[in-house]
Amino acid sequence: MQTDILTSVILVMAAVFAGLFVALWRQEKHKRYILTYAYWSAAVATCIALQAWVIKDFGVVELVAYHALASSGVIALLWGVETRQDRSVPMAGFIAVTALTGVLIAFARAAEVQMVVIMSQNFNSGLLFTIGAYACWMSGRASMADRALFWAFILLAAYSIFRPSVTMVLASTMTMEEYQSSIMLTVNLAMTAILSLIVSLALIATVITDRLEETKEAATQDSLTGLPTRGAFEPLAKQMLGRAASERVVASLIVGDIDHFKRINDTFGHSAGDRVISSFGALIAERIRPGDAAGRIGGEEFCIIAWNCTEEGACALADRLRFAFARIQHPDLPEGEMATASFGVAEFRIGSDYAQSFKRADAALYRAKRHGRNCVVGDQFGVFTPVVSSDDEKTGEIDKSGAQIVRLPNRQISRSS
Secondary structure, X not given: OHHHHHHHHHHHHHHHHHHHHHHHHHHOOOOOHHHHHHHHHHHHHHHHHHHHHOHHHOOHHHHHHHHHHHHHHHHHHHHHHHHHOOOOOOHHHHHHHHHHHHHHHHHHHHOXXXXXXXXXXXXXXXXXXXXXHHHHHHHOXXXXXXXXXXXXXXXXXXXXXXXXXXXXXXXXXXXXXXXHOOHHHHHHHHHHHHHHHHHHHHHHHHHHHHHHHHHHHHHHEOOOOOOEOHHHHHHHHHHHHHXXXXXXXXXXXXXXXXXXXXXXXXXXXXXXXXXXXXXXXXXXHHXXXXXXXXXXXXXXXXXXXXXXXXXXXXXXXXXXXXXXXXXXXXXXXXXXXXXXXXXXXXXXXXXXXXXXXXXXXXXXXXHXXXXXXXXXXXXXXXXXXXXXXXXXXXXXXXXXXXXXXXXEOOEEEOXXX
């Protein structure tokens, strides 16, 4: 009686968890691996019901089918876990081991060697759960949900491997009919249900944790360019300028804006505009130095903090960006149609702050727009004119010596590299 009640409760719980996993997947349909969690939950519940109610009547074919169902649930779970972790899944190996175990179970059932049947099925599950624990360990993820999943796999692996031995010792004198009605079966079912419940809760926690991390990343990282968003960039910029003031290191702000971007969107479509923005962001990320910082602060507007760099050096960096961007052939634009950008530059002044420095750089940017666009204007230097050799004009490279090394008292200020 207690076994029937427990099995019914397990079936209801499994249905609830399977429904939860499907609901989570419907909100993030690109994460197909979540569906494998639902399948595993349903497979576990089905196997528990079969074990409690009908397995004693199984012949060879039914027992092998039971083994295939149980193993497919675990394999699906492992596929989902490893796919989430961006790891390759050795499906051929999983299937081969499961198939060999199925053959062994078939021969053992035909020979009526019940102990081999039980040992084979459980050792196979234990091996698969051990692989799952190893995958969690190797993923390097340190969230509480991932640690809980790792230990749940360890417990399930240990339980699957050692349970048959304990059961055979304690129930060695029982017939199958006696075992099916004993408290031992109830305990085994309860342990399986509890450990499966822990795994299910850990899986739900990983889905929720992933979503929270993605939401946080979306708030701090621009999806088109991979650069920090305005909300993430401005605190970093303020921190850098504060450090520049305390260490008496010069720093400069560069504000860049794609010219005639609305016309690009209106003429060639928003997808073309998005790819132009992506190219501009990628160019900035590639060209700035490790000590600099950059972010997308508006639709087509970007800002760079050039560390240990005078206004003149920052103008040289901005002009190299301008020069390179104007020569990118964007695949969504007609041949010969180039996108350009304008830049405003301002050197950070001790005693000012990020907002004041940005305002000066932004004002310089608008002067660049009024000057005809596709140019660099400094807060103090006006329109920047780089040093370009005839060879550079042919190769498309700007001579980096155009920004000279400047040394001021109590600080060394170098040009941008």
